[in-house]
Amino acid sequence: MKSFIPVNIPLLNGNEKKYLNQCIETGWISSEGPFIKEFENKFAARVGRKHGIAVCNGTAALDAAIEALGIREGDEVIMPTFTIISCISHLIRIGAQPVLIDSDPLTWNMDINQIESKITEKTRLIMIVHIYGLSVDIDPILDIAKRYNLLVLEDAAQMIGQTYKGLPCGSFGDISTFSFYPNKHITSGEGGMIVTNNAQLAEECSSLRNLCFQSEKRFIHERLGWNLRMTNLQAAIGLAQLERLEEFIYIKRKMGSFYTNALKDLPFLQLPLKNTSYSENIYWVFGLVISDSISLSASDAMNQLSKQGIGTRPFFYPMHKQPILNRMGYFNNDYHPVSERLYNKGFYIPSGLGMNLDQLRSCSNAVSNIFKSYI
Ligand SMILES: Cc1ncc(COP(=O)(O)O)c(C=O)c1O
Numbered sequence: 001m002k003s004f005i006p007v008n009i010p011l012l013n014g015n016e017k018k019y020l021n022q023c024i025e026t027g028w029i030s031s032e033g034p035f036i037k038e039f040e041n042k043f044a045a046r047v048g049r050k051h052g053i054a055v056c057n058g059t060a061a062l063d064a065a066i067e068a069l070g071i072r073e074g075d076e077v078i079m080p081t082f083t084i085i086s087c088i089s090h091l092i093r094i095g096a097q098p099v100l101i102d103s104d105p106l107t108w109n110m111d112i113n114q115i116e117s118k119i120t121e122k123t124r125l126i127m128i129v130h131i132y133g134l135s136v137d138i139d140p141i142l143d144i145a146k147r148y149n150l151l152v153l154e155d156a157a158q159m160i161g162q163t164y165k166g167l168p169c170g171s172f173g174d175i176s177t178f179s180f181y182p183n184k185h186i187t188s189g190e191g192g193m194i195v196t197n198n199a200q201l202a203e204e205c206s207s208l209r210n211l212c213f214q215s216e217k218r219f220i221h222e223r224l225g226w227n228l229r230m231t232n233l234q235a236a237i238g239l240a241q242l243e244r245l246e247e248f249i250y251i252k253r254k255m256g257s258f259y260t261n262a263l264k265d266l267p268f269l270q271l272p273l274k275n276t277s278y279s280e281n282i283y284w285v286f287g288l289v290i291s292d293s294i295s296l297s298a299s300d301a302m303n304q305l306s307k308q309g310i311g312t313r314p315f316f317y318p319m320h321k322q323p324i325l326n327r328m329g330y331f332n333n334d335y336h337p338v339s340e341r342l343y344n345k346g347f348y349i350p351s352g353l354g355m356n357l358d359q360l361r362s363c364s365n366a367v368s369n370i371f372k373s374y375i
Pocket of ligand 1: 057058059060062083084086129155157158178179180181191192
């Protein structure tokens with residue numbers, strides 16, 4: 001029997017072991033070790049920002065960034081509904097009001113044409129979230145933000161190494177965040193990074209990350225923070241991975257081309273766009289959306305693939321449909337049909353950096369067999 005192909009297999013065969021050994025040999029395993037600063041500096045430089053603040057995961061990066069921006073109870077935040085719960089949870093906890101935008105059916109990113117009509121006197125922030133491999137069209141959003149004097153947070157968790165009109169994702173707006181979970185283009189096991197050009201925001205995030213200890217009177221607190229620190233061990237892995245980012249992007253694009261060529265002629269199947277006029281896909285994941293003209297759902301297809309030993313994941317469940325948020329009284333009148341359809345009909349197939357050609361072939365053959373049966 002063929003072995004199971006998981007949806008993600010990371011690639012850890014660079015300097016990861018060497019740098020981890022250095023942590024062990026020197027005893028620097030906490031968040032005070034030297035790899036942290038090096039990772040922060042090199043990562044920030046790679047994405048064209050002045051400051052990098054390493055944290056324990058991408059969710060924590062968002063929480064701290066939102067807090068540092070000064071978003072408070074009653075503030076409205078415009079953001080996509082088709083995203084991960086990490087984008088919204090801190091907003092809900094502080095009593096801010098997320099205002100949700102539906103997705104574009106082709107790029108799966110938020111439909112930027114819907115943003116302006118959602119602005120009110122209470123709007124303070126637009127949250128850009130790049131989804132699955134293509135950059136959001138950022139310039140029109142920055143233009144709106146400027147005209148209405150709004151803050152911009154860019155969640156580039158899935159977009160390490162991606163560009164928008166040639167400039168790095170993570171370099172736009174007031175502050176940007178990243179995740180280094182193992183399914184990202186580079187990983188640190190768990191990990192995240194906040195980047196910004198604003199020294200005050202950077203200072204604020206770094207204080208929030210470290211329980212708002214004060215440098216003079218360490219245990220006397222004027223504010224409440226969190227312990228969101230990254231360890232030197234994580235930074236060691238992150239740094240080794242960062243050294244190979246260009247190669248990883250190349251591999252991901254090769255995988256994207258392989259799957260695109262293998263699946264492009266199948267009926268009833270929408271593939272990720274290879275590019276838009278402003279960005280070339282880096283295939284964080286290789287998503288598939290089943291046509292409405294057949295009754296097959298994403299979960300049917302995922303079940304069939306699972307029986308053949310192929311791991312998959314469903315697309316995001318939109319924020320406006322989340323039971324916990326609906327029970328709390330949020331979004332009960334929201335309707336965002338594109339994102340609902342993406343959830344019902346969308347899923348992604350294995351595309352981890354550690355996959356080999358045989359595994360890619362097995363996955364594309366299994367998908368082909370399902371859809372060929374509909375011809
Ligand atoms: C868009 C987006 N934001 C935030 C996160 C959260 O990152 P983490 O899993 O590191 O907390 C993710 C995770 O995949 C994500 O996709």
